[in-house]
Structures are given as structure tokens and as C-alpha cells.
Amino acid sequence: MKSIHLPIKKIIEENSNIKTFYFDHELNAKPGQFIMLWIPGVDQKPFSIGYQDKDSFGLTIFKRGPLTEKLFEMNVGDRVGISGPYGTNFTVNPDLHYVMVAGGYGAAPLGCLAETLSCHPDWNKGSGKIDFLVGAKNKDLVLFEERLSKIPNLNLHIATDDGSKGYKGYVTNILSDLTNKADKKTLIVTCGPELMEKKILDICNEKNIDCEISIERYMKCGFGVCGQCVVDGPGICMCKEGPVVNRELANKITEFGKYHRNKSGQIVNL
Amino acid sequence: MNLKTAFLEKTFESPIVLASGILGLTGASLKNTTDNGCGGVTVKSVSINPRPGHPNPTMVGFDHFFINAVGLSNPGVEKAIEELRKFKTLTDKPLIGSIFASTPDEFAVIAEKICKAPIDFLEIDISCPNVSKEFGTPFAYDKKAVELITKKVKEKSNVPVTVKLSPNAWDIDEIAVIAESAGADAITAVNTISGMVIDVSAKRPTLSNKQGGVSGPALFPIALKCVYDIYNKVQIPIIGTGGITTGEDAIQMIMAGATLLGVGSAVYFRGQDAFQKINTEMIEIMEKEGIKSLDEIRGIAHK
Numbered sequence: 001m002k003s004i005h006l007p008i009k010k011i012i013e014e015n016s017n018i019k020t021f022y023f024d025h026e027l028n029a030k031p032g033q034f035i036m037l038w039i040p041g042v043d044q045k046p047f048s049i050g051y052q053d054k055d056s057f058g059l060t061i062f063k064r065g066p067l068t069e070k071l072f073e074m075n076v077g078d079r080v081g082i083s084g085p086y087g088t089n090f091t092v093n094p095d096l097h098y099v100m101v102a103g104g105y106g107a108a109p110l111g112c113l114a115e116t117l118s119c120h121p122d123w124n125k126g127s128g129k130i131d132f133l134v135g136a137k138n139k140d141l142v143l144f145e146e147r148l149s150k151i152p153n154l155n156l157h158i159a160t161d162d163g164s165k166g167y168k169g170y171v172t173n174i175l176s177d178l179t180n181k182a183d184k185k186t187l188i189v190t191c192g193p194e195l196m197e198k199k200i201l202d203i204c205n206e207k208n209i210d211c212e213i214s215i216e217r218y219m220k221c222g223f224g225v226c227g228q229c230v231v232d233g234p235g236i237c238m239c240k241e242g243p244v245v246n247r248e249l250a251n252k253i254t255e256f257g258k259y260h261r262n263k264s265g266q267i268v269n270l
Numbered sequence: 271m272n273l274k275t276a277f278l279e280k281t282f283e284s285p286i287v288l289a290s291g292i293l294g295l296t297g298a299s300l301k302n303t304t305d306n307g308c309g310g311v312t313v314k315s316v317s318i319n320p321r322p323g324h325p326n327p328t329m330v331g332f333d334h335f336f337i338n339a340v341g342l343s344n345p346g347v348e349k350a351i352e353e354l355r356k357f358k359t360l361t362d363k364p365l366i367g368s369i370f371a372s373t374p375d376e377f378a379v380i381a382e383k384i385c386k387a388p389i390d391f392l393e394i395d396i397s398c399p400n401v402s403k404e405f406g407t408p409f410a411y412d413k414k415a416v417e418l419i420t421k422k423v424k425e426k427s428n429v430p431v432t433v434k435l436s437p438n439a440w441d442i443d444e445i446a447v448i449a450e451s452a453g454a455d456a457i458t459a460v461n462t463i464s465g466m467v468i469d470v471s472a473k474r475p476t477l478s479n480k481q482g483g484v485s486g487p488a489l490f491p492i493a494l495k496c497v498y499d500i501y502n503k504v505q506i507p508i509i510g511t512g513g514i515t516t517g518e519d520a521i522q523m524i525m526a527g528a529t530l531l532g533v534g535s536a537v538y539f540r541g542q543d544a545f546q547k548i549n550t551e552m553i554e555i556m557e558k559e560g561i562k563s564l565d566e567i568r569g570i571a572h573k
Contacts, residue, residue: 001331005471036326040472044326081472221329225538226340227293227314235298240542264320265295265345 001223003038003081011076014060015140018105019072020050022058023082029057030089031113032191032214032244036222038081039074043067046219046239048191049085050108052116060108060143086222088244090212094122096187098130099178101171101200103192107134107143109214110191118151127185130154131178135171135192139164172199182209190214194270198257201250213250214243218263228263231255271556273549275309275564277507277529278430278455280364280390284309285524285564286545289511289534290368290393290434291315291340297356300365307546310364312532313354315395317370318380320346324400325478330467335488336535337467339400339479342370347383354387366432369423370395372405374415378422385428392427393509394419397436397461399483410436410461413448420452430455432509435500437463437492443499450504458509458532459500460493485535489513494526501527501569515539517551527569 010022027035029049037059038044045067051058063072071080090113098117100110114130117123130153136142138160148156157174158166167174171192179188190200191214204211217229217238224240231238233254241249250256259269275285288294288303288311300311323343330337344350347369357365367389371377381392396419397410409415416433423431433449435442437460446457462483469476493512500508510528514520515536523531536544561567 003327003469003471003476005469038327038472040469040474042325043478079471081469220323220326220340220343223331223538224542225292225331225336225535226329226338227295227299228343230293230296230299230302232296232298235296235300235302236542237293237299261295261345263322264343265314266320266349267345 001083003036003083005079005081007077007079008074009056009076014143017063018060018143020058020060021071022051022056024056025082026055027052027057027085029085031092031116032089032109033085033087034243035059035082035084035086037067037071038083039067039070040081042070044081046086046222048109048214048243050112052112060105062105084222087239088242090189090244091187092116092120094120094128095126095185096128097185099133099175099186099188100130101133101175101188101190101192101196103135103171103196104141105143106191106214110189111144111147113189114148114151114154118154124152128153131157133157133159133171133174135159135196136161138162170196172196172203175200175203179203179207179209182207186210187212194257201247201256204247205251211247212244215245215250215253215256216243217260220263228261228265271553271562273309273552273564275529278391282309282364282530284549285529285531286520286533286548287366287509287530288312288545289532290395292534292537295353297353297360300357301360303545304361304363306543307549308363310366310530311357312366312368312393313350314344315342315368315370315398316344316347316350316380316384317342318347318376320344320349327476327478330476331486331538334486335484336486336538337465337477337482337484338462339477339482341479342398342401347380351384351387354389358388364390366391366393368393368395370398374418374422377419378426381423382426385426389429391430391432391456392423393432393434393458394423395434395461397434399436399438399462399464400479400481408436410445411439413445416445416448417452420449420454424453432456432458434458434461436461437489437496437512442496443503446500447503450506454506456507456509457500457504458511459496460512463489463492485513486539487513487515490515490519494522497523497528498526498571501572514548515544517548517555520548520552521555521567524564524568525571527572529568
């Protein structure tokens with residue numbers, strides 16, 4: 001798919017290493033999907049969609065390599081290449097009780113999901129609600145507190161490793177209260193570090209709760225041709241049949257929580 | 271009626287084989303393509319040492335063609351052998367190894383190594399158009415190099431060898447003759463053809479490698495002519511590859527003389543189950559045209 005070159009409309013500094021870049025463009029993505037962002041002469045990488053309304057979208061990006069370093073030097077008006085949206089998405093159902101578990105910048109796609117739900121015409125009418133769990137190393141790295149607190153029927157739970165805000169410890173520790181009350185309308189959705197995600201999958205299996213997990217793998221093409229992001233077990237591409245997978249599929253991915261492959265295709269243990 | 275095809279002592283349930291470089295990085299992903307209709311598979315080409323490949327963009331698709339310059343990324347032969355072994359624990363479908371190297375002697379070394387894996391055939395990739403900065407002009411343009419590499423690999427290989435040729439070589443049929451006389455057991459024709467796409471907004475080539483290999487429907491008539499010409503000149507079987515996207519393409523390629531059919535970029539145009547769709551369409555055409563077996567029509571366009 002050809003990239004379109006869009007000027008950056010707005011840049012918000014979320015913290016020292018994370019910025020959100022906004023673009024005026026009707027992307028028509030679903031929560032959990034991703035785009036490929038290309039800076040000509042540098043590189044092109046996948047990024048999940050962190051914000052979307054009718055005619056604009058935003059990408060919340062962590063600075064971690066040559067492409068994102070270059071992006072962080074760019075200003076409003078500078079253009080980048082965008083293609084997509086690609087991949088699978090989270091279920092959007094205003095009748096469900098969502099338990100969203102976000103680790104680090106995994107809060108971005110889940111924030112987009114929460115906002116999409118809150119814009120649904122049937123939100124507020126039915127039994128739908130959100131418990132949003134955010135985990136971060138410390139209080140300065142907690143993302144979207146203000147943004148999330150504006151969403152109706154959403155309870156925000158914060159956990160920090162150092163206890164500087166909310167519960168002290170891992171976000172998965174505050175999950176048990178919620179999972180004990182889970183019923184058929186509960187859907188746990190998660191995006192964050194893989195070991196956290198694996199722990200959540202184990203809990204969901206143990207307590208028989210539905211879940212949807214966003215799985216990150218090294219991607220090149222983004223549309224299911226190069227085969228770089230294939231996973232052991234089913235041998236399918238995570239760019240095409242992921243990144244969001246349900247519990248049944250997650251359980252078939254034998255490498256989940258154990259290892260992934262790098263850009264040569266060599267196995268790297270988690 | 272079925273698509274059963276005999277190729278060098280092996281039987282393929284369908285002549286469709288996964289072409290090298292698409293989806294075929296791991297044992298599990300190769301197996302998945304056989305669930306989606308491939309009669310056999312070719313692994314993504316392997317080198318002695320691991321290679322990360324070129325930076326992105328490495329692939330881009332348009333309505334009638336696809337272009338890539340992945341840069342032969344692979345985990346290196348030792349790790350690849352583990353994936354090939356894994357494939358054979360999952361299915362007994364035929365497996366084609368694929369190797370590339372920078373010198374004829376290195377081809378011999380890697381051929382010997384990969385033959386420790388349970389491969390049924392070995393493809394020599396001497397025709398990738400996307401690594402000339404590193405490796406120089408592809409060996410597939412040079413008759414002496416084709417002869418030497420084929421001989422050296424044949425000496426070390428314990429399975430039949432197929433030589434993958436380039437449609438950029440204007441005398442591809444003559445090169446196929448050289449490969450045959452040097453001992454090749456089959457010819458794979460063709461690799462992608464050298465090409466380029468420029469992004470008008472970026473005002474530069476889209477692929478980070480600037481040039482890439484063109485595949486998809488635009489390559490098909492070029493590949494078909496190459497196979498037709500080669501079939502006239504050699505006795506060994508041909509794996510017809512290049513732009514096959516539909517059952518009609520597949521039947522045309524067999525009528526030109528191909529025995530097996532390499533399919534890759536069709537996945538971009540028709541999805542992960544493109545192979546199965548092509549199988550179904552081949553059967554439909556055979557029923558409509560009263561063709562009882564593929565053997566009956568192989569090379570028939572030459573009569």
C-alpha cells in the first residue's frame with residue numbers, strides 16, 4: 001500500500017520520552033489497529049493508533065531508535081509517510097464490562113478503545129463500563145490520567161513500581177479484585193510488556209474470563225507478505241492475524257511469553 | 271481429477287509451491303502455507319551468517335505489481351536448519367531448501383551444511399536483484415559463474431539441485447542449458463525482475479534500497495516467455511515462477527512447459543489462502559476444458 005504524506009498538526013509531550021503526534025486525516029481505523037510511519041531516508045516502522053476522531057488521529061510514540069529519534073526532532077508542519085490502517089482490532093461492544101490493563105505506552109491503544117466506546121450511541125444506556133488499570137515505573141510515566149478521567153463509566157486504577165502514585169507494585173496485582181467479580185460480560189483487554197500480558201492470559205485461563213491481547217512482533221511489510229512477524233504454533237503473521245488476538249488464539253501461540261524473532265529471524269528469549 | 275504432479279521422484283499433491291522469500295521464515299509458517307493449499311514449500315533463502323536485510327520500506331504493492339528489496343534477511347544456515355527440521359516434524363510435504371552466497375566456494379560450503387537438514391531439493395539462488403551493492407552483479411547473468419556454482423553445489427549436495435535464474439538475463443534459455451550441462455536437476459524460472467518505484471511526495475525511490483525486484487501480475491507474461499523458451503532447450507523439469515496469481519495463470523505456465531509452479535506475491539493480491547484459490551480455479555478450468563491431468567497439457571503450447 002502506498003504511503004500518504006501528512007503534515008504533523010500538533011505535538012504533545014506526554015513525558016520526557018513519549019510524545020503524541022496528531023494528523024488531520026480520516027483514517028477510519030478500529031481500536032488496536034496500527035499504521036506504518038515512514039520518514040524517507042531513515043526507516044519505516046509500525047505504530048499503534050493512540051487517538052482517533054472523525055477527521056484526525058494521533059500516535060503516542062516512545063523514543064527508542066533512529067526513526068523515533070528523527071521523529072522527535074520534527075516540528076508541526078513537517079511531513080511523514082503514513083500507510084494503513086493494518087491488522088486486527090479490539091472488540092467494541094457497549095454492553096461489556098471492560099477491564100483494560102495497560103503497561104507503559106500500551107495505554108495508547110487502550111485509551112483509543114475507551115474513547116471509541118464512550119462515543120458509541122449506546123454507551124451510558126446499557127450495562128457497559130470500564131475499569132482501566134495503568135501501570136508505570138513512577139508517577140511521571142503514568143500516561144493519559146486526565147484524558148481517561150473524562151470518560152463516563154470509567155474507573156481509573158493506577159499502579160507504580162515505586163509507589164509514587166496509586167498502588168505500589170505491578171498492575172497485575174490489583175487485577176485479582178476485579179477478576180473475582182468477573183462474569184460473562186467481562187472482557188479483559190491488555191497491551192503492554194509481554195510478560196505482563198502473559199500473566200494476564202494465565203489469569204484469564206485459570207478463571208475462564210474472555211480476553212483480547214495486543215501482541216508485538218518485529219514487522220517489516222505490515223500486510224502479511226514478508227513473513228517476518230510469524231509466530232510459532234499457528235505460523236501466522238501477527239501483522240495480519242494480530243496484533244490483537246483473543247484468548248483461544250493467544251493460547252495457540254506457543255512462543256507467547258517466551259521468545260520472539262529479531263529482524264534476521266533469529267530467536268530472542270524474553 | 272486431481273492436481274497430482276510428479277517432480278524428480280517426488281509426488282506433489284498440487285504443483286503450487288511456496289516461492290522463496292514470501293512467508294517462509296520458520297517451520298511453522300511454512301507448514302501454515304501447506305494448510306493453505308501449497309503442495310510443497312521453498313524456505314526463504316539462507317546464507318552462512320545471519321543477515322538483518324535492508325531498512326524499511328522493503329516491500330510495496332500496487333494494483334498490478336509488487337516490488338521488494340528485503341535484502342535476503344535470514345537467521346543464518348545453522349538456525350535455518352532447525353526450522354527446516356521443525357517443518358518436517360509438522361508435515362511430510364516436499365521441502366525445497368534455498369541458499370545464496372557471495373562466491374562459488376561459499377555456495378559449496380553452505381550447500382554441504384544445509385544438506386544436513388531434511389530437505390528434498392536444493393534451490394540455488396543466484397539471481398536476487400537486490401544485493402548488488404554487496405555481492406556485485408548477480409551470478410545468473412554470467413554463464414561461467416552459473417556453470418561453476420552449479421558444479422560445486424552438485425558435488426556437495428545429497429538432494430536434487432534446481433538453479434534459480436533471472437529474467438534480466440536476455441539469454442536465460444542459454445543459461446538454463448549451461449546449468450543443465452553442469453549437472454542441474456531442474457531450473458527455477460524466474461526470480462523477480464529489477465525495477466523501481468519513486469514516491470512523488472518524498473521525491474525519491476520508495477524502497478530504501480532504491481531498486482527492487484518486481485513480481486506480481488506485471489511479471490507474469492515475462493516469466494511465461496522465459497519458461498516457454500527454456501522448455502524448448504532443456505530436458506530437465508522447470509519450476510515456473512513469476513506473477514502466477516490465478517488458476518488461469520497457473521494453467522498457462524504448465525502449457526508453457528512448467529512442472530511445478532512457484533507462487534509468492536499472490537498472497538498480497540489474494541490473501542493468505544491464495545494457493546488454495548489457485549488450486550480450485552485450476553480444477554475448474556480442467557473440468558471446463560476436459561483436461562484429465564496436468565501431465566496431459568504440460569508444454570502443449572509448443573505443439
